[in-house]
Every structure is written in structure tokens, then in C-alpha cells.
Amino acid sequence: MSVHPQQVMGKVARHLVPFLIFCYFLSYLDRVNIGFAALTMNKDLGLSASAFGFGASIFFLGYFLFEVPSNLLLEKVGARIWIARIMISWGILSTALAFVWNDISFYVMRFVFGLAEAGFFPGIILYLTYWFPAEMRARMTGAFMVAVPASVVVGSPLSSWILDAFASAPLGLKGWQWLFIIQGLPTVITGILVLRWLTDAPEKAEWLEPEERTWLARRMAAERAAKEAVHHFTLKEALTHPRILALSVVYFGAVIGLYGLGLWLPTIIKSFGASIMETGFLGALPPLAGAVGMVLWTRHSDATGERKWHMVIPCVIGAIGLIMAGLIQSPTISFFFLIVAGFGIYTSLPSFWPLPTAMLTGSAAAGGIALINSIGNLGGFVGPYVVGLVKDLTGSFAGGLYLLAAFILLAAVVVLVLGHDTRLEQIPPEVEPATAP
Numbered sequence: 503m504s505v506h507p508q509q510v511m512g513k514v515a516r517h518l519v520p521f522l523i524f525c526y527f528l529s530y531l532d533r534v535n536i537g538f539a540a541l542t543m544n545k546d547l548g549l550s551a552s553a554f555g556f557g558a559s560i561f562f563l564g565y566f567l568f569e570v571p572s573n574l575l576l577e578k579v580g581a582r583i584w585i586a587r588i589m590i591s592w593g594i595l596s597t598a599l600a601f602v603w604n605d606i607s608f609y610v611m612r613f614v615f616g617l618a619e620a621g622f623f624p625g626i627i628l629y630l631t632y633w634f635p636a637e638m639r640a641r642m643t644g645a646f647m648v649a650v651p652a653s654v655v656v657g658s659p660l661s662s663w664i665l666d667a668f669a670s671a672p673l674g675l676k677g678w679q680w681l682f683i684i685q686g687l688p689t690v691i692t693g694i695l696v697l698r699w700l701t702d703a704p705e706k707a708e709w710l711e712p713e714e715r716t717w718l719a720r721r722m723a724a725e726r727a728a729k730e731a732v733h734h735f736t737l738k739e740a741l742t743h744p745r746i747l748a749l750s751v752v753y754f755g756a757v758i759g760l761y762g763l764g765l766w767l768p769t770i771i772k773s774f775g776a777s778i779m780e781t782g783f784l785g786a787l788p789p790l791a792g793a794v795g796m797v798l799w800t801r802h803s804d805a806t807g808e809r810k811w812h813m814v815i816p817c818v819i820g821a822i823g824l825i826m827a828g829l830i831q832s833p834t835i836s837f838f839f840l841i842v843a844g845f846g847i848y849t850s851l852p853s854f855w856p857l858p859t860a861m862l863t864g865s866a867a868a869g870g871i872a873l874i875n876s877i878g879n880l881g882g883f884v885g886p887y888v889v890g891l892v893k894d895l896t897g898s899f900a901g902g903l904y905l906l907a908a909f910i911l912l913a914a915v916v917v918l919v920l921g922h923d924t925r926l927e928q929i930p931p932e933v934e935p936a937t938a939p
Contacts, residue, residue: 591618
């Protein structure tokens with residue numbers, strides 16, 4: 503049979519991307535539901551704003567420590583088994599957060615939770631490089647990362663409803679405890695389904711025709727060879743190269759904005775005078791704007807082949823939104839600029855990943871992507887913590903929002919200085935180009 507590249511890539515996208523979106527949806531939901539749990543949990547456990555910020559953030563220290571080893575293990579044992587292991591273990595630990603009883607137990611559980619989940623996101627980013635050519639990667643990454651705002655859009659009203667509906671639930675558990683249980687168990691079940699649904703590499707994909715498997719494996723091998731002709735990174739180079747470290751700084755700045763705003767957004771909205779249910783629905787609007795930006799902006803990036811400005815522009819928009827939200831006293835106008843900030847911050851995330859994935863292959867890709875994500879996700883520790891600390895010191899969220907904006911602008915400046923080598927994404931001449939489904 504003759505192979506039609508567009509049809510092959512359509513099959514791959516339909517088989518893999520919706521399932522991966524759902525997995526990441528659960529991942530991000532389990533990370534950020536802590537922001538809604540805080541609306542009642544902090545009082546029950548006696549946590550101050552800075553204590554909660556530290557507990558919410560320490561997740562990312564565990565994540566940082568195990569990120570690179572986790573991704574190297576994924577490359578060694580295969581994505582199917584390793585991603586299943588990650589999801590099952592983090593689902594169990596996320597559920598177990600319901601049973602923390604004081605600040606120390608909260609810190610310990612969040613840290614171990616981070617260890618368990620380490621490697622999931624960079625593992626999926628690496629996994630996408632096995633299946634999708636460079637000219638499709640921004641769109642596929644954007645589609646996958648829509649799970650981030652989607653988890654907030656769905657999770658915000660869902661979390662608020664659980665807190666309210668289960669406030670007087672049976673078994674002597676509080677609403678925030680049921681929140682962790684109800685949202686943690688589906689992750690365990692989905693982790694088991696990963697073993698059946700995911701395939702490690704194109705050549706093993708029995709859901710493709712033999713000729714389609716051969717074509718896709720050849721297509722991806724040719725792209726790897728083209729990258730290595732420009733510069734072949736060893737694993738050691740990928741972990742120490744100045745450009746990789748600089749890209750880590752870029753992602754660090756973007757992630758500070760994501761989690762600094764995301765984990766405190768429910769509390770900020772509630773400070774405007776909103777009820778718990780209103781907080782849930784209003785909290786869905788900034789990520790909803792971000793979801794639209796993710797899809798449209800990454801499609802434009804792939805269509806034009808431009809990468810640098812597609813990262814810089816949303817960073818600047820996000821920073822402006824944060825600054826204006828802190829400056830303006832009117833709750834309505836301030837919230838509008840939080841939506842602007844959400845649009846910029848969320849849109850910047852998938853726009854970033856074509857920059858490093860264009861450079862790296864093999865174990866260098868596994869290690870380099872994990873290193874960037876691990877350093878970047880330290881921003882998930884810094885962002886929520888500094889916002890909480892500034893809030894305790896000043897009694898206002900404004901100073902924390904300004905600091906988040908400064909880090910996001912730093913990310914934009916570093917991308918401008920680095921630029922992007924378009925040779926890394928040139929289509930190998932010996933194979934047909936893939937057309938986006």
C-alpha cells in the first residue's frame with residue numbers, strides 16, 4: 503500500500519494526543535487543587551500564608567531531585583511502563599494528602615508527592631519527539647498542554663463544588679480531604695490504562711499498518727540525523743551546555759509566573775469578596791483565555807516556522823497583565839488584567855518547548871529536557887512561596903505579582919539574546935514532509 507503522510511500523522515495524533523491530554527489534565531489537577539483546598543484546609547491545620555506557600559512549593563524540590571534520573575529511566579525501560587509507574591504512585595500519594603494533620607506532615611507529603619511525579623511532564627515531551635516531526639511539534643505540544651488550563655477551567659468549579667458539597671460529609675472527613683480523595687483516585691486508574699494504550703515507539707505501533715510504521719520510523723530517524731549533522735549533543739553536553747542552561751532559566755521564569763499566579767489565584771479572587779463557588783467559576787477564566795492562546799499561537803508558530811518571538815510576545819503580555827493587576831485597586835479591572843496575565847503565561851509554555859527539542863536527540867534529549875524542566879520547575883517552588891511571603895510582609899498581593907512579572911520578563915530577555923537556529927528544524931530531503939492533521 504502507498505503511504506500518505508497526512509493520514510499517518512492523523513492516526514498518530516488521534517491515538518496518542520487525547521489520551522496524553524487526559525493524563526496531563528489529571529497531573530495538573532492533582533498539583534493545583536491544593537490552592538482550593540487552602541480555602542478551608544489552612545484554617546483547619548493552622549497554616550499561615552507563608553507556611554502554605556512553602557508546603558505548596560516544596561513539591562517542586564522533590565520534583566527537581568528526581569527529574570533527570572526519571573527521564574533517563576524512561577528512555578531505558580520505555581515510556582509505557584515508566585509513565586504508568588509515575589501515574590499510579592502519584593495518584594496514591596495525592597489521595598493520601600487527605601490525611602495530613604499539621605504543617606510538618608503537609609510538607610513531607612508534598613515533597614514525596616513531587617518525587618513520585620518527577621519525570622512525567624518531561625517524559626511526555628520526550629515521548630512526543632519519538633512520534634511527531636519538528637514542523638508539527640509546537641501544535642502537538644500546544645494541544646497536549648491545553649490540559650493545564652483545562653484542568654483549572656474544569657477543576658476550579660469542580661473543586662469549589664466538592665468543598666461546598668462535602669463540607670459536612672460522612673466518615674468525619676472535611677471537604678478539603680474529600681477533594682484530595684475524589685481527584686486522586688482517577689489518576690491511579692488511568693495509570694493502569696497507560697499500560698494498554700501507549701506504545702513505546704513507532705516501529706512497535708500495531709495500530710498502524712506495517713508500511714505506515716516503516717515510513718514513520720524512517721521519517722523520525724532522518725530528522726534525528728539532520729539534527730546531529732548540525733550539532734550532536736552527548737548526554738554530558740546536554741547537562742552542561744550553556745545554551746541548555748540558559749533555556750532552563752527561560753523556563754524557570756515562565757514557571758514562576760504559572761504557579762505563582764495559579765496556586766494563589768483562588769485566594770486572590772476570594773479577597774475581592776467572592777464566595778467559594780464564585781471563586782471557582784471566576785478562577786476558570788484566566789486559564790480559559792490561556793487555552794485559546796495555546797492552540798492558536800502554536801499553530802501560528804508551526805505555520806510560520808518562527809520560534810523566538812512566539813515565546814517572547816506572550817511573556818511580555820503576561821508580565822503586563824500581572825503588573826496592571828497589582829497596580830489597579832478596582833477588583834473588576836484588576837481581575838480583567840489577571841485574565842490577560844493568564845493568557846500570556848499559559849500561551850508561553852508550549853511556545854517554549856520547540857526551542858530545546860529542536861536541538862536534542864536520544865539520551866541527550868532525555869537528560870536535557872529533564873534538566874530544563876527540573877530547573878524550570880524550581881520556579882514552582884519560588885513563585886508560590888515568594889507571593890505568600892510578600893503577602894505576609896505587606897498585607898497585599900501586589901508586590902508578589904510584580905516579582906512574578908519581573909521573572910517572566912527575564913525569560914523573554916534571555917530568549918531574545920539566545921535566538922533560534924532554524925537549521926535544526928529543516929525537513930530532511932530524503933523523506934516526504936508530514937502535514938499536520
